[in-house]
Amino acid sequence: MTSATDDAPAARLARSAGTPEFTAALGRIAERAAEHDRDGTFPHEAFADLHATGALNLTLPTGAGGGGAGLAQVVPVVRAVGAADPSVALVLAMHLLNHVDLRAPGNPWPEHVRREVQRSSADGVALINALRVEPDLGTPARGGLPATTAERTADGWVLRGHKTYSTGIPGLRWLLVWARTDEPEPRVGAFLVPREAGNHRIERTWNHLGMRATRSDDVLFEGTPIPADHAVDLHRPDAPGRNAGVLGAWNPVVLSALYDGVARAARDWLVGYLNERTPANLGKPLASLPRFQQEVGRIETLLLSNASLLDSAARAVDEGEQSAGQAGLTKHAVTTNAIRAVELGIELIGNPGLSRNNPIERHYRNVLCSRIHTPQDDTALTAAGTAALTV
16 A cells, blocks of 8 residues: 655655656746856746656655655656756755754753644745854865854744855745854854744845856844754864764765756757758768767767766665765766866867857856855865875
8 A cells, every 4th residue: 555655756856866857847947047047047936846756755764754865766857957057956855964963862952842843834835044144254165164153042043144155045934043152152053043033134145157046045143032042052162063963975976967968958959959950061960070970079078977976875874884084086087078078078169158149157056156165175085085194
C-alpha cells in the first residue's frame, strides 16, 4: 500500500528530477531568467512554481511532508534549476541546506520552533536562509565575531546590526541571523527572525555582475524583537561548529551542482548557435567545421568530468565517506571546469559571445560567481595541501 507521504510531490521528486511538473516549471523559470537578470528583480513566481513540484520540500523529513532526500537526490535538482536560472537555484540551495541542518541529529532548536518552520515550508512558499556576512567583518568563514548584537529583554531578545549579501531577502519567510549576545561573556549563534518581525529594513544595495536576481541586499536590524525561544542555537565563541561535518560536505557539492548547471546551459546554447550559424562564405553551419567540433569536444570533456565528480561526491557524502575538505576540492574542480567550459564557448565564437543579446554572456557572468562562495579556492587548496603534507 502507498502511504500519503509517498504520494507527496516532494517524495516523488526525491526519486527523480524528471517529473513532468518539474520539467514544466523549469521551462517557465528559464523563460523569465533573462528579464530578471536585466532588471535585477526577484523571481517570486519561480518559487511558487517550485513549491508546486515539491522541490522546496525536498530535504524536509518525510514525516514533515518532505522528500527526506539525500545529497545524491538533491544534486540533479539543483543542477537543473541552475541551468534554468542560477539565481533561483542559489536561493533554493540555501533553503534546502538549512532544512538539512534542521533535520540533523543533535539539532538544538526548540522542537516547536523547528516544527513551525518545517510546517510553514510544507504549507506554502516559506523560504529560509542564514544572514551572516557584515560590512566590517566580511565572511565569517574566515573567523571573527559578529558586530550584530542580541540584547536580552523581559520578553525575549532585541537585535541590532547590519547584514550584507542577504541572498534571497525579498522572498525569505525566515531570517536566520548570526549575532552575539550582550551578556558579560558573550555567546554567538543563530537567532530566528520571522519576516513579519518589526524594526528591520532592507536596503537595495545588490548591483553585482552576476546572480543579479538573488537580490542579495543589505538588512538593517534596528531593535528587532523576537521571542526568547527564537535564540535557536547559542554557544561559546570557541565551541566547535555544530554539525559542521554534514553541512560542510553538503554545501560545496550543492553549490558545485548549481554552477555545473550554468555551464550546461551555456553549452546547450552554443550547440544551437553553431548549428544555426551559416556564414555566407562557408555555405554550411559552423558546427560542420573540425575546429568547432574539437573545441566543443573539450567542453564535453569538462562537463563529463564534472558529472563524474558530482555523482561520486554526492554518493560518498550520503554514505558518510567524504569529508568537508574533500567536498571543498570537489567544488574547486567542478567550478573551475564550469568556468573554463563557458570561456571556451566565448573564445570559440568571438564577439557574439560577449553580446548581451546572447544568453552565453549572462551564463558567463553568472558562472564567475562560483569563485566567491565558501569554501573559496585558496581555503580548499590550502587545507588539502596542509593535510597531504602532514606526516
